Amino acid sequence: MYVAVKGGERAIDNAHAWLAEERRGDTSIAELSVAQIREQLALAVNRVMAEGSLFDPDLAALAIKQSRGDLIEAIFLIRAYRTTLPRFGGSNPIETDAMACDRRVSATFKDAPGGQVLGPTFDxxxxxLDFKLAADGEVPEAQTATPPDTDTPHIMAFLDREDLIQAEKAGDETPPDLTRTPLELPADRALRLQSLARGDEGFILGMAYSTQRGYARNHAFVAELRIGTVAVEMDIPELGFAIDIGEMTVTECETVNQFKGSKTEPPQFTRGYGLVFGMSERKAISMALVDRALRWKELGEDDLGAPAQDEEFVLYHCDNIQATGFLEHIKLPHYVDFQSELELIRKLRREAQENITQEAAE
Structure with missing residues (x-):
């Protein structure tokens, strides 16, 4: 930390007070409550939870309020708070087959078993612009849909039956936890997916878009996109069985990709996968596309040199908190460094001028 002049602490305290005043805004206007942010800015709350790696809508809404709507700052607050929480154990893998779907669509099968459920979507x-919202107009209530009583099977299972898609290999080992151990390369798929789930939505979206424009030859169809609530279970050693400890909303996307085969794999479809906290379908789709692009080596494909195929480039640069910290540190005082650079430039200019003068004299 640099201290440039005396009175630095007083200036920082004043900056904090000014920030609080700016955050509150016009006091004649009612203050936003955490509950209002949680309920009415749900997509922003979902992004903060996903990239902050903590499913807690109330805390995410509080972070958004505290950060004045700066979502990356809110994500930073959530990650910092997360490090203070005790860890009692790990939950079992969630069963998305048993998801209570609010939205479930497929771009590959029109008559998907269980039906297409459009759900709440901007599509x-x-x-x-709806100026009724500016006038605080009431929004008509949607008709209540009756959720299916049975589980909703994954559409990919129907391709599995015909052996048309690459089989997934389930690992027995618990994957490493990226929130507790630093990222190491090469990373296996489980670690890559963790990194993508925590990655900046805009960055992942840009990488995914690049694959669709030909940088990785990665043409994909959305086999299934589903959003809904899943139960979270945890094994209790004293009981000898798993119990529900809560539920959460997630978005899951599976893509099916063309694959002509390689020296090690036959012609078949391949998969891309994305799973994100909350209703975050743009992120889940982007994640699935980038996941597939990063699988080129294990599938025996050629390295086309596409950015989305470069594991080191994608995983080391998708984290917005790490990127923000490194980028914003350059606005802190660097007086000593700059003075040395300044002296170096002055010296080089003097030497260059002396050379010009000497050449002119000769």
């Missing part, structure tokens, strides 16, 4: 809106 079919006209993208016109």
């Amino acid at each position: 079919y809106t006209h993208r016109l």
Whole structure:
């Protein structure tokens, strides 16, 4: 930490007070409550939970309020708070087959078993500003849908039956936890997916878009996109069985990709996968596309030199907190460093001028 002049602490305290005043805004306007942010800015809350690696809508809403809507700052707050929490154990893998789906669509199977459920989506809106919202108008309530009583099977299972898609290899070992151990390369798929789930949505979206534009030859179909609630279970040693400890909303995306085969694999479809906290379908789809692009080596494909195929480039640069910290540190005082650079430039200019003068004299 640099201290440039006396009175630095007083200036920082004043900056904090000014920040609090700016955060509150016009006091004649009612203050936003955490509950209002949680309920009415749910997609922002979901992003903070996903990239902060902590499923807690109330804390995510509080972080958004504290950060004045700066989602990366809110994610930073959530990650910092997360490090203070005790860890009692790990939950079992969630069963997305048993998801109570609010939304479930497929771009590959029109008559998908269980049906298409559009759910709450912007897909079919006209993208016109609704001035009724500015006038605080009431929004009509949607008709209540009756959720299916049975589990909703994954559509990929129907391709599995015909042996048309690459089989997934389930690992017996518990994957490493990226929130507790630093990222090491080469990373296995489980670690890559963790990194992508925590990665910046904009960065992952840009990488995914690049694959669709030809940088990785990665044409994909959305086999299934589902959003809903899943139970979280934990094994209790004293009881000898698992119990529900809560539930959470997740978004899951599976893509099916063309694959002509390689020296090690036959022609078949391959998969991309994304799973994110909350309703975050843009992130889940992007994650699935990048996941597939990063699998080129294990599938025996050629390295096309595409950015989305470069594991080191993608995983080391997708984390917005790490990127923000490194980028924003350059605005802190660097007086000593700059003075040395300044003296070096002055010296080089003097030497260059002396050389010019000497050449002119000769």
